[in-house]
Amino acid sequence: MEPQFPDSINEKEQTPMPTMLHPVVQEKKEELIDRSSKQGISIVITDGYRSKEEQDKLYEKGRTSKGSVVTNVRGGGSYHNYGLAIDFALKQKNGNIVWDMQRDGNHNGKADWMEVVSIAKDLGFEWGGDWASFKDYPHLQMDFGLTIRELKNGNRPKVNNLAEK
Template sequence: MSFRLSTRSRTRLKGVHPALVAVVEAALARSCIDFMVTEGLRTPERQAALVKAGASRTQRSRHLTGHAVDVAALIDGQVRWDWPLYGRIAEAFKVAAADLKTPIVWGGDWTSLRDGPHFELDRKVFP
């Protein structure tokens, strides 16, 4: 496949750690599912609003430091939230991260509050 990041996705990557931006770009180049970046760097106010709304459980999100991104699958130009799509996107992220020697964590691998659209740099290497 040959997908490209939209101008909107690139804007949402501003302030995101360059190593994670490189993983996003490499993942999209190898992904069989198109995706867009929905969120990268967050303000503390935005994070607090997400916690209050129940969309997040932490005030210590990796989004606050530019170490995390959320993506949305695109099928025929439409955002889709079907869980299997995110597993396929995660495969592309994991291969891209391994190729770039950049350890990442996929929210879909978490045992509680699984978060398929979420990818972050591993805290052990990127504190």
């Protein structure tokens, strides 16, 4: 299936929702994995593009279904829904996936998590851990200057845009 990324950033609500990560986010995700690995840090991408339906199921966690609250937004309200966000975690040598922000698996005196965040920011990602209210520590996004409201109204980043941060 061909990716749904319109050429114009000004098309309105008839604009189809993306069905995968934006190509720049995909490229930077791969670069993040590679650059982290070169620092002796293995990461996994635990989430990327997420449909509105998947977002709604996550929203229900801790509300009408079992589990803890993991998001404050319904379908259409997350950059994941527009292919502009990823979530990551650390992968230990034994294969276990951890969300340990203090872990120093490469033994360089720095928390691996924050080393990954630093690399991500260098690549143009915004980190959810910097948010003032709901801190989302595994979350990385590229908004290309577009708000959720603009995305809901059909605006999309051009495919040939490069992340400039």
